[in-house]
Amino acid sequence: MKKAVLLLISILGIVTSTQGQILIPEQQYDSLYTIHPYDISSKGDVVYRKIFGDLSSQYFLKITKKNFQLPQLDPSGSAIVFYTDTLLIAGDSKEKALYLINPINQKIDTIKQVPFFKLYKENNLLVFSKEVNTNYLINIVDLKSKQKHIAINKISTWEELGNTLIFTIDNQVSLFDLKSGEFTYLNHLNQNTRIEKILYHKNKELIAVIYKDQSKVKLTIYNTKGKLLKTLALPTQQEGFELIVNQISFITDQYLCLSYNQKTNVNIDDSEIELWYTKKPFYTKNIHQKPNTIGVLNLKNNYLNMLNSTKNNTTKTYEDSKYYVQYNPDLYNDKTTKSPFIKLTVKHLEKPNFQVTLDSIPAHHFILSDQHDGIFYFKDKNWYFHNLLSNQTSNLTQHLDDDFYTVSNFVGQGPKNRIFISAKDNKTLYVSGTKNIYVIKDLPTKLIPITNANSDTQYSISSYNKFRFVKNISNQSIDQLDDTHGVLLEYTSNDNQTQALELLINDKATLLTKGDFKIDNIIYTNHQVLYNKTKQNTPPSLHCFNLKNNTEKLIIDTSDQLNDYLWSKTEIIHYQSNNKEQKGVLYYPAEYDPSKKYPLIVDIYEKKFKSSYTYLPPTYKNSEGVNYNLWTQHGYFVLSPDIDNYGGNPGSIALETTLKAVEKVTELQSIDSANIGLIGHSFGGFEVGYIIARTNLFKTAISGAGVHNAISEYLSVKKNWRMYGFQRFENQIFKINNKLQDDIQTYSDITNVINLSNVSTPVLLWTGFLDTNVSALQSFEYFTGLKRLNKKAMLLNFKKEDHVLLDPSNQKKLTLYILDWFDYHLKGIDKHWIEL
DSSP states (O other): OOOOOOOOOOBOOOOOOOTTOBOOOGGGGGGOEEEEEEEEOTTOOEEEEEEETTSOEEEEEEETTEEEEOOOOOGGGEEEEEEETTEEEEEETTTTEEEEEOTTTOOEEEEESOOEEEEEGGGTEEEEEEEETTEEEEEEEETTTOOEEEEEESSSSOEEETTEEEEEETTEEEEEETTTOOEEEOTTOOTTOEEEEEEEETTTTEEEEEEEETTEEEEEEEETTOOEEEEEEOOOEETTEEEOGGGOEESSSSEEEEEEEEOOOOOOOOTTOOBOOTTSOSOOBOTTOOOEEEEEEETTTOOEEEOOOBTTBEEEEOTTOSEEEEEOTTSSOOSSOSSOEEEEEEEETTEEEEEEEEEEEETTSEEEETTTTEEEEEETTEEEEEETTTTEEEESSTTSSSOOEEEETTTEEEESSOOEEETTTSOOEEEEOSSOEEEEOSOTTOOEESOOOOTTEEEEEOTTSOEEEEEOTTOOEEEEEOOTTOEEEEEEETTSOOEEEEEEETTEEEEEEEESSEEEEEEEETTEEEEEEEETTEEEEEEEEETTTTEEEEEEEOGGGGTTBOOOOEEEEEEEETTEEEEEEEEOOTTOOTTSOEEEEEEESSOOTTGGGSOOOSOSOOTTSOOHHHHHHTTOEEEEEOOOOOSSOHHHHHHHHHHHHHHHHTTSTTEEEEEEEEEEETHHHHHHHHHHTTOOOOSEEEEESOOOOHHHHHTOEETTTTEEHHHHHHHSTTOOOSOGGGOHHHHHHTOGGGGGGGOOSOEEEEEETTOSSSOHHHHHHHHHHHHHTTOOEEEEEETTOOSSOOOHHHHHHHHHHHHHHHIIIIIOOOOTTOOO
16 A cells, blocks of 8 residues: 655644544534634733634633623723723713722622723823813813813813823813813913814924914914913915915924915816826826925024925925925826935924935935934935935945845835834934844944844744834835834744744843744733633634743633544645745644544635634634634635745746645545645636636636736726726736836736637636725626636625625635635535526
8 A cells, every 4th residue: 555655844732633523514614713812910810712623702801710790892982991900991882871990899880981092091081082072071080189180172082182181162271281180271372263283293292272353363282281472473375375274293302394275267167077198107187286395483583494496396394304305206207106306305493504415215215304414315225324414325235144025915126114112211222124123222323233133034023013103294214113112023943833922122022922823912000921722723822921920821721612623734835836945734624533534625816824823713704704713614625825936927936836725735645635625815816717717727716806917907097095906917917027018928928818719717706886996897808708718616795795705604605605616616516506
């Protein structure tokens, strides 16, 4: 008897065929759950949420070994936070309820009609809003003294400026000092004024009230104590331009940015007409939209300096910067990248003769830094710094043994991450490489590593850190990293099989956890770090690392919900494709018997290995109809192979890689090579259409929301994404790296509707009719072509859905349709709705 060929595998999960274990009954699917932590008290009580298979959820409070069920909260609009070990505060904005919970005796006090609350723990204050007619009553409660203050606000939330809360209604502005507990009122506004806008300067803690007084637009500036610092009338007319009041903003405490529209006598309703230009980046413009210009008002001498913006010249000012920039966004626009090169001119508000020009730098990958008197920008896979005082440029990363770029499916090549500015000192910069994390301190010509990755690891700044966003009038953002209490770092082995979490405080890293699992849902508070650990076939377990004694503790283990059931095991497979080492994950049938044969489902996209560590219980509520653990419960092997689309012809790469992966796993005798199904969504849907036109290996296939006419998709317009279709093909997810006209052979080869004559595989198509990512017409064209050639195909058109399905009832229908389709073709089970 021929021996089965051994796979190059690493066992990730183990299931034992214990006597008495059964497959999970379908009625139990909805009761299986995952968990998500929210907060932890100083003594270790934990608030968490169970998310069930039917997408419902319930919040719980875990006290020592007991679990206490909390009030039903809407997860999309809830907030839960510990004030002390004896008071837990929970709010539900959807139900407009605030709950005060005592974890000791589980007593709950409920306050209704509360759409928003915030706890100011350092000040012992709970602030919440209550609806009163068309306004909101703001309640400020001292949780220690029980003293209560009341304010009125026109909306349910409020502004914060340092330690001051700001409330407005009609022409009244009131300030509340969180430290002193006292109110101050801005009494300089009379009853006839109408507030148009309120500006805030965060760093200097200034408040500017813009209001109309008869025919004039006036501005008054106060500090957070309510002291009037300045009053002036704003210039509403300037050289044929008129002031746009709602676009006024602070630049510094000394300068305001004023925007002006050109006055015109044209009075035409053109809201339904757009004007598009071939020579401009993607945007639409009303035909009679007025051009605008920018002026800078000096608050010391009331001098207005117009910055000479023109029709073809963009001018941008930046918050807390006396530098400003000007450039022509269309000068070097190649119409394919979302970050075209620009010729950037930097000027200074206080130095009329100051001007520095940088040629050919990316429009969206530069940071203007007042602290360093220079510009950081990313170009040609490296970070650069240009010193505006010396007019010298330094390449910061070329001599480092690291890579600093990545290739995104949506924006093409760019930096691995933005540069983060320290919130602690507002000067230190964090720079991410592929291997290590670096800081820039006093000298912006040198990157100092703060991690020490070896050849097998890759560090990254965890997305679970707290970030702050500082926006300027151009709506670009500079990310601030809140490193006040340290920085969470994650690292992964190059094969993605080992992950770890560290906390960096004062240049010293503490290892919190490490192993063959995924780490997510991280919360850092009260000298403790909460996080989930999970694998492909292992439900999450909640752990806590105590920074006081450097110990890790298991809080909740959810794997016991599977104790009575048969469960899948997984294996990592390795295979060669295109002269590269590739890997994938093979899921075994839950009721696996090595003496039997089972059908195989192959799910494809691009690189899926890292995301495959995410655990998903068997459920019928799936936005793409895909659920590996559901399929294994129904007796299928499931293969999720990596496809490394390195550029060129994405279809041929997908074909070769998929065939190599299937060839490797079918060395396992338990896989029935005569009953293999193929499935993919979006880019994976395109890959499915390409593959089944070139091989009969697959007995059936399913393509969801795929691109099947590359030529029409290349020429499409994605208004919601503010991009053209050709951008995806030339330098984004398809990575063809050529224009249609320069490589018609490749574009024709990947246009699946041209190659339908070669398709003999029965195929199920599905699409959302309202898809803004890949038009439903792509699936319609493919189906129509199959119909004309009398091929075996069916199509599911979800009339009110987009690229993925959001309606839970439709998610269930799609999941069932997909399972039915595979059962019909791979198991021979009759399904009444399938007619081919």
